[in-house]
Amino acid sequence: MTATGASESVAARGTPGGGPWWWARRRSAVLDVVLAVLSTAECAAEGVPFAHTAGVPVAVGVLLGLVAGPVLLVRRRWPVAVVLVSIAVMPAEMGVLLGVxxxxxxxxxxxxxxxxxxxxxxxVAGTVLTTFLSMRQDVVTEPGFHPPVWFVALMALTVGLxxxxxPVLWGLYVGARRRLVESLRERADGLERELSLLAERAEERAEWARNEERTRIAREMHDVVAHRVxxxxxxxxxLQAVALKDPEKASRNAALVGDMGRQALTELREMLGVLRTAEGSAVLGSGGSDEPERLAAVASRVSQQAAGGAVAQAAAGGSAGGAEPEGDGPWLSELGELVEQSRAAGMAVEFAVQGAADGDGDGDAGEVAAGGSGGSRYAARVEQTVYRVVQEALTNVHKHAPGARARVRLAHRAGEVAVQVENGPSERGATDAGLPSGGNGxxxxxxRVSALGGVFVSGPTEAGGFRVSAVVPLGASAARAV
Incomplete structure (x- = not known):
């Protein structure tokens, strides 16, 4: 029967500067060679008195020592075999170093x-027996010294122990310590692998956050800049149509075009200023740790600029007891201004609000004339989402149904807010205003609506127009009455 020691497992893993065969290190091989040489010399020397005692040639005793001593070379590979050999040579009273x-x-x-x-x-039994017999023989041959048998047995037991x-106790301690160190090393390796996985996941989450912010900024540019353009x-x-017939109206239209152009350029400049480094190189792929925060700040500034702060504060102050909106816009209270911009562009837009102003209405309060959203105040994301839906829907009417009449309806219900934008057929038939469309509106x-758990439906109407509807839930923490 053979067994593999702990040193073999260390050698199997392999270490820098590993030794030959089953030795993990060269110094281990050197140590075993030195021990084997010493054991061989000891066994060979002890083989001489054994030969005299047993009545065999001295060469036989020396040869037995030369065979038994080198077994220490395999003590790390087959420790059981080494112990068995040491027990086998005990009757010859040789191999003390081999046994220890x-x-x-x-x-x-x-x-x-x-x-x-x-x-x-x-x-222990072999050592005690061999020692007892040797000491009894010495006592018999030694004149004048006759100790009791129990004393000889006690001395033999002491020598055996x-x-x-x-060596047994010390070996158990060293083996336990080695296994503990290996266990700690394995745990450290496992923790290192876990930390590496966590770092990779953190990088993936950071990349996901950057992609989300890029998508958000692209959405803001589409909603805000495209609407103004x-x-x-x-x-x-x-302006081209009335330039000669009505110079005063043409002048007003020119002023509006200039204001909107300046606002669009300002928003684009703010956007590009953050998306580029000081040297003018793009940073979208730089992977900096503060990039998502900077991108989010850009999107918030774009939304806030598009909101029209003065009009929003006036509308909120007149309908919500003078409270000003908190956080970044746009807000539902600014839908009136948004509708007025479309009216100024020549679109016939009807705007109506249904339900109580505090968001708890059930639809029986009747419809309120245009001009505001009823002063309701929900979570910022809810109001921004509803505002952007109306904005994009009106933009699509300008693009694809010039001259068509539009109707914007906002409904405050229990636990949700609904909006619907519907336009009739274009007065120009299948033609549109010639505006480019990216197909992402x-x-x-x-x-936007799905991100809040809402429902969005869009499609043509039976009358030849188009309808956009959205229902956004307020959620447990969305509604915040001012």
Whole structure:
């Protein structure tokens, strides 16, 4: 029966500067070679008196020592074999170093404890028996010295325990300490792998956050800048039509076009100023740790500029007891201004609000004339989402149904707010205003509403127009009465 020691497992893993064969390190191989040489010399020297006692040639005793001593070379690979050889040569009274080192190697190995105990007991028994017989023979041959038998037995037992117990106990301690160190090393390696995985996941989350902010900014640019540019094109067309017939109206349209153009340029400049470094290189792919925060700040500034702060405060102050909106806009109280911009561009827009102003109405309060949203105040994301839906829907009417009548309805219900924008057929038939379209308007609206757990529906009407509807839930913490 053979067993593999703990040193073999270390060698199997491999370490820098590993030794030959089963040795983990070169110094371990050197140590075992030195121990084997010493053990061989000891066994060979002890083989001489054994040969005289046994009545065999001296060469036989020396040869036995030369065979038994080098077994220490394999003590790390087969510690059980080393101990068995040491027990076998005990009757020849040789192999003290072989037995001590073999017991230590066996106890420090990964051999099961029951085998260690069995072999250690056999070693103690063999040592006690051999020592007892040797001492009895010495007592018989020594004149004048006749100790009792119990004294000889006690001395033999003491010698057996002294030669066997210390190496076994020390080997058990070293083996336990080695296994503890290996366990701690494995735990450290596992923690290092976990930290690496956490770092990779953190990088993935950061990349996801950057992509989300890029998408958000692209949505804001589409909703805000595209809306203003669309109105500029409509006003420019009206300006061209009335330039000769009504110079005063043409002047007003020109002023509106200029104001909207300046606002659009300001928003674009703010956007590009953050999306570029001081040297003018793009930072969207830089992966900086503060990039998501900066992108979010840009989107918030764009939304706030598009809101029209003065009009929002006036509308909120007149309908909500003078309270000013908190946080970034736009707000539902600014829908009146948004509708007025479309009216100024020549669109016939009807705006109505249904339900109580505090958001708890059930639809029986009747419809309120245009001019505000009834002063309701919900979570910022809810109000911004509803505002952007109306804004994009009116922009699409300007693009694809010039001259059509539109109707904007806002309804405050229990636990939700609903909005619907519907337009009739275009007075120009299948033609539109010639404005370019990226095809992302409806997609962006659906993403905004779905992100809040709402429902978005869009499609043509039976009358030949188009309808956009959205229902946004307020949630447990969304509604905040001012």
């Amino acid at each position: 080192v073999g017991l230590y190697s066996l106890a420090a190995s990964d051999v099961p404890r029951r085998i260690i105990g069995l072999l250690a007991g056999m070693t 002294v030669l066997s117990a210390p 669309s109105l500029m094109v409509v006003h420019a067309a009206a 409806l997609v962006g609206m659906r993403e």
